[in-house]
Amino acid sequence: MPPTPAPTLQRPSNVSDALARGRLGVPSVMFFVLSAAAPLTVIAGVVTTGYAVTGVTGIPLAFLVVAAVLALFSVGYVAMARRVENAGAFYAYVSRGISRPAGVGAAWMALIAYNALQVGLYGAIGAASAPVFGNLFGIEPHWALVALAAWALVAVLGLLRVDVNGLVLAVLLIAEIVVIVVFDLGQLGNPAGGAVSLDVFSPTNLLVPGVGAVLVLATTGFVGFESAVVFSEESKDPQRTVPLATYLSIAIIAGLYALSSWTMTVATGPENIAQQAGEQSVELIFNLAAAHLGGTVVTIGQALFMTSLLAAMISFHNTTARYVFALGRERxxxxxxxxxxxxxxxxxxxxAAQSLLGLVVILLYAVNGWDPILQLFYWAGAGGGFGVLLLTAMTSIAVIAFFARNASTESLWRRAVAPGLAAVALVAIIAVAVDNFAILLGVAPDSPLRWGVPAVYPAAALLGLVWGFVLRSTRPDVYARIGLGAASAAAGLRTTTGEPDPAGTGVSR
Structure with missing residues (x-):
């Protein structure tokens, strides 16, 4: 009887297994992270909305509190990043820390959250273009035309080298931060009543009714800080790049937000900020700049408000595409x-799939005449931010579980205490977010959206969980790849041929 021939292995192409390595250093990764946070968009939109809706003057302190919670979360997050290198980030961490089916559930949640954040920005940039084009050219194009132009640029950049995207973001972000600092200096130089007050940093101005909504708004302003890990496979030195980019980004975002939200109160007077924010909305920061710095600076600021949105689109497009890539690579x-x-x-x-989705959303809203600000930008942004908040809490738990299961030289602080404290704080913020969701969306308490939007995520998680169990039963080779990143192809080959699974991952969970 002739010997049984060795199995023929269809080894996947290298083109399908890994992203380009060594393209991004610490500054480039930070540009992606900070652009996703969209500082000028948050300061002009989220901060003024927070003052107007809640009337709480402790928003500057709220940003510092949330930054402390996210820094705690990042202790375990970056410690795990040294052992799990994967463009899927949250998906990979939950897979390796809790279970593969749970990881698939997290992936489904991440796809909804990041897609919502990205496509929502198309509504905002269309509306933000009106004053810019009006001042410069005397015309106000339909929002969808501007959104389609931005969509085309983002679509092309998404197909180019990741470092090219990083260079574009660098130019846009630096200009954006410069104008924010100029606005802040103008406000500090012209204090209401002639005196600069630090009262808004007193805890008594934060520990008041409405603090829950303020913390949720502050947390939304940090969305994107977690994306440094998404680019770990393309970093020159992931062990150094990811931790530095994460911590520096949190510090810079917190500093900008706290400073700018404080200087607004200096220019208006703390007692007047809520009223003026309610009356002027997103135009408040530009009107203050016009009074102190002149019309030219305001026009530049409004143009950079547009580029802030564009930079956020580029960053979220790249982040979401890498999530989809990670899931496709692992089948x-x-x-x-x-x-x-x-x-x-x-x-x-x-x-390309991301670009197609963006095009469909723009056309759908334009044809139906739906509001691009409230019904696209605001609703999608609030829903997407809530999804990232859920994923952050899940990942804190996954980090603890991962280090409990795997021997590590990490200190107790990094592997358990810091992520544990972060998980408790994040769950508390989530509870407050759910309780205040009608306020976040700007709808009536009995609106179906009040429960419908947050309910999307547990529904997606459940579907992903079921799909994970289906894969375990019907396609064990695919199941073995889940969460392994660039090692996923090798895992599939080894489990198919009966060889040991790499890194001791197994297929049981």
């Missing part, structure tokens, strides 16, 4: 999404 989604371009190293199929 949780169709394998076609796991392909990268041989020329640029970009996840081109996943990027």
């Amino acid at each position: 949780v989604l169709p394998a076609v999404f796991g392909q990268t371009s041989p020329r640029t190293g970009s996840p081109w199929v996943a990027s």
